[in-house]
Amino acid sequence: MATARGASPATRQGVHLVEAAAIAAGAIALAAVLGPHEAQIAAMTAIFALAGVGLNILVGYTGLVSLGHVVFFAIGAYGWARLTESSSVGLALLLPILVSLLVAGVIVLVTLRVVGYYFGITTLAIGLLSVVVVQNATPITGGYAGISGIQQIAVPGFVGPGQVLVMAGLVLAVAYYLQSSLRESPLGAAMLATRFDVPASQSLGVSVARVRLLAFMISSVPVTIAGAFLAQLVHYIGPDQMSMETSIRLIAIAIIGGRGWRWAPVLGAVVVVTLPELLRPLAEYRLVFYGVALAFVALFMPRGLNQIVTWAGGRIHALRGSTG
Amino acid sequence: MSTVRLSVRDMTVQFGGVVAVAQLSLDVTGGEIVALIGPNGAGKSTAINGLSGFVPVRVATMSLQFDDVVVDLTPLSPQQRSRLGIVRTFQTPRLIPELTVWQNVAMGSVAGDVRRRWFEVFGGPALSRGARDRRDRAVTALAALGLDGLAQDNPGELSLGEQRLVEIARSMVSGARVLLLDEPFAGLSSVEQQRLAAEIDKLRSASVAALLVEHNLELVRSLADTVVALDQGAEFARGDAATVLDSHEVRERYLGEVA
Amino acid sequence: MSDDSTRLPAALELTGFSAYHGSVAAANDVSFRVERGSAVGVLGPNGAGKSTLLLAAAGFVRTTGGLSIAGQVADRLSPARRRRLGLAMVPQERAAVLELSVAENLRLSWLTGRRATPYEQARESVLEIFPALAGRLGDPAGNLSGGQRQMLAVSRGLMATCDVLLLDEPTAGLSPKLISELVQAIRTLNERGITVLLVEQNFSVVERTCSYIHVLNGGRIVWHGPTTGIDRDSIGDLYSGARRTRPPAPRAPDPVGEPRVRTTVDRAVPAGSGEPEGT
């Protein structure tokens, strides 16, 4: 029966595990060697990669485009900021996740019959509403002044942003592994099915509504945690960080990385977060360049960086094959 | 263990003013192949859509009987019916582009099961074992239809006939109680048709109840136990294959042979 | 008439014609002529490359080799140009725009075709062949039954008022009665001087319409000759060993275990496209 080529499921699982470990080790190593500024950028990248995992699942697996995921970012960030003022770290992480799951559930129920672009725009509306809420719910969010002096989890042996980098790196590794397993699992296949063909999914016994609900809820979790890490890294959280642009950045990460590809969040975050920092010498043309990159990848490289990596892999393979 | 039986009484499907299916009654029992024939636009696909829950119907009763229980199908969604074991194919194949061919087929054996296999999300041995089983089953089914060489391909890279066969393989691994096949032979070469006919014939021994919509009357003749002929939504002939296919009405209305 | 036709350029001529999906040749080194006003059949097992060949002739797939339409070299022309040269195709998939009404679909096809006859006239003559469509002109094509869609597909081909009509399995899903009518229609077309290249699985249709057939297997012509030279069973023999097993393409060592992303199931790839993802 082994006529089907490709690695066996077990091998693939093993590979994912090793890769996840590599992500964790990489984050720790970077935290150890980088200066504070570079560590801060690396931590920011890890945080956005973590959030990108959520969007990669949502956009890449189920094809739902949410322009409002900043809601969960905000829940994570404000939740952490407020809850660490009075209660324990555990609660500050868990409660926002529960709230996010609840909000995700409500959003899906509200948008159940809405598809395609209409779904995107409805979530955009939700994102805009959440900004209005953040601005006006001053007792909780601090309004426009935001919340400053936010606590962070101390990681022994590391200082400053390195600590957030280590934490975010570890969580990212776990999220990465789960994301990759999900892709192989029946639920992942069901998500892909609903993305492309609703009647086909239904004929396979897949409930589109339930898969949507699960996918939206699952995708909200890493974004929420990422929000909490962002609050810790910047020690401040305010409405300017919770704009529509943040939602778009999250999607851009998944698309540029290659939506649905398991490395998309990590590589996408490098492009979306790290690259603009490296482009600083371009001064005011930095964002022009960023826009060009977005448009180019989306329009001409639908599989994002995956396309480059596969291409390069094929090259190397071919070279090795011909020389030895 | 009692046999499977899909029963429907007086099913009517209407689109605006068009009555696509009128008062159709059917019983499909495990081990039996019932063929639904009729001119284009007679309402055959619509009947399958009605039975599988894809269009709203007016119906007296619609039920599935198995293991000594009778389930009323009328309130159930397509996915719920599929999970009960009523599995269909489509007249135009519907495969999932981002899964390989074998993964598409493997979907057939798992999708209804997502809830029971949620823990596979965490990976580990359960996922590996489950995935291996599903893959083996998929590859076996593909091999039976002569498609094993395509297992690793992307469905978008298949010819239309190949896509149809893959979709059929997917329905075959689903462990269905009832199979609703919409023109499975259309566009297949004679070689493939024979191969597929043999597979469909095997359903009988697996006690699967099969409803076959088909225009190729030679195949209908060789496979079907009962033939129901529709025209403009309404049944006009029913009986064993030979009787119906040779009947005057069918020859006139369907074959266009003026007597 | 038939004497003249040998001196006239062929209505359609392929020479050393190959068509590619990425780097795989799905039709390989195919050469044949179709004379004006005749019908030629292309047969072959599933996956033989028949549809690819037709799509390639119409300009939708990357090709090498020569193609001429009524003596005019056409292998570098865009699909639209070929269509205006009188080459129309009824594809196997996506043969109509399901969101548009039946009438709009007919008009669309007429517009992009040669417009040799006025629209109303073309439409009337097509509806004569498929009266079932006449009552459905205002309905979205997506609401038609499978067979009705197939009728629409063929009608659209005829609306292009073409000289050469490529038909990809036009009878799939049609009832026996309609098949007979279609056979009759093809004969009428031939009589009017319209050339037909017919891809079919249904041998009896080929028998009744085509004078000459080519059997394709694995992308190559494995047999060709007059229809009378072969019967149903020996055709079947030519189909054996058909199933293509794709040679392992030089891909990355599948680091993903995930298939390459494709977003739609269909395969209309532009002529001469150097798509980066066309691996």
Next chain:
Amino acid sequence: MTELLYFTIIGLCIGGGYALVALGISTLFNGTGVLNFAQGDIVMVAALFVAVRTTGGGGYLAGFLEATAVVLVASVLLGLLFVRPAIARRRDIDLIIVGTIGVSTVLANLANNVLGSETYRLTSPVTAQAIRLESFSISFDYIAILLAAGLLMAAFFVFYKRTDIGLQMRAMSADVDAARLSGVQIARLTVVGWVFAGIVGVFAGVLLGTVLLVSASMGVALTISGFAAAMIGGLRHPYGAVVGGVIIGLAENYAAGYLNTATRQAIAPLIIMAVLLVLPQGILAGRGIKARVV
């Protein structure tokens, strides 16, 4: 009473403004199937260009013509940019969203760098003319917006429903592959679609620029209002854009005049959600052209 009348007239006209942006969005969508997140920026480029030219000494009409030229060139380039993806079937909404957002980022930042980050307001030949309503005065600029929205809507309605190019564009927007197989020239019509969107953008820019502040960063807000209008009305219908625009324009003006600004800010998102909850394809969803299951 006069207040209410004033709010209503202004609401209608501002709604016409949203409709102008929405028309650009819906015309491109109906013509090519692309939902354009950069439409607001096209409007911005036109408005800013006219503003820079008029302060530089050119007249409003001269600026209008020049802006048309600039936007036409930009539209052709954008159209060409979207040809390849269209033919290669990259119509996934996520790609289109990110792709057009990329375009929007480029336009906004280029405009900022090249045309400058100053803020302007346009003065048109009719700015000084106004309808008086007790102490209120309603400039003809507002009226012009509503008129233009109505006229453009009618023009597009006729274009798509009655002309052969319109038919081909609708085919392309519904299913590029089927359209291509039907002989529709995708590349050419994609460019045509973008040019139309650009022309609507120019009209929107020069008209809206007379009633709101023009600057390089105005695009995103316009795009969002345009989407709100187009979605509420239903993307497929040109008159949906106007219906949606007017609904939002009125609601916002009443909310701001009688309630408060937080409500006004929330009203468009709330209307979107409420409408799509009940009618997932917008108010003018029309008959189900969705292909049936076969």
Next chain:
Amino acid sequence: SGEASESGEVLVGVALPFSGAVSRTGNLYRKGIELRLKQAEEAGELGDISVKVDYQDDANNPSEAVPLVTRFAQAGAVAMFGAHSSPVALAQANAVQAAGLPEFVFGASNSIKNPFQYQVNARDSEQIRNVINFAARNNFRRVGLFTDTGAYGTSAKQQLDAILGESDLEIVGSETFEPTASNLAPQLVSLRRKNPDFVAMFSFGTPYAAVVKGKAEIGWNVPIVGNVAAGDIAVGEIAGKDADGLYFMTPLGDDTPASRALAESWAKAYPEDPLTFEGATSYDAMTVLIRALSEGGTSRQAVQEWLSKATAIEGLACGKSPWNLTERAPIKADDLAFRLWKTGETVAV
């Protein structure tokens, strides 16, 4: 980490919005800094110290602005300029404190309380006290508030409610508006119903233009007094005569030698950009930094030390009285003069 290098070159970081909606303001601040530094170099004020300035775009976004603080700190900057808006300043607070990096802040919010952040604009509270001065001068009692829903307007609104609430003035109405809104007439109509003697408006520059336009459209003839940003030249350019009746306050006097000198050199250096309070404040801040470097020393600690004790700094263009940085916000209500828009120009009142 590294401090000033031996060669006498010191690094100063600038993190301001050079892209996006407020990039114009960022660039005005930059011009003030550049002008002052050039003058100092030409006059040899810095001795053998050479100052290198690293200008970086923070896009007015806290998440981008905070890494810039670490970036400057790591590169060994001795001080930085930053934070056009208060949220950015608040976000940077932790990082500047951790790095011990003194920062000149252009934000006006009263919530900025970090010992390393020196506000060089008049705080909201001071501007609001000046509104009370304005009312007293004109015998106004009934005030209507009009603030934007953005960062600046909302934080100013809190202070307005608190400070005016305790004054003799009666707040008869209070409306807010979106800075991007296309039409502000409805809110103005609401405010007019309350019949205030004058309107106190707090927002950043350009919305003033939209507001005075709206005021003209509804035919309402009420004086508006705005904060420093109402002096934005765009207001005159856009609104022209409609801006008549809009008062604003400015720390930039036109009667001191320093301000006259600045006006002259600015006009020469940047003929296309009129001098506004932004350019003047950053110019003054650079003056202070130059003093700190030459008098205090070229290390981060030395600069912070000097700044934290700096009192009575004279010879600045902004403010009537000398700056006391010990209060970390040296411009007081009494340092702010009023001006009035008239047919597109501003005149002193």
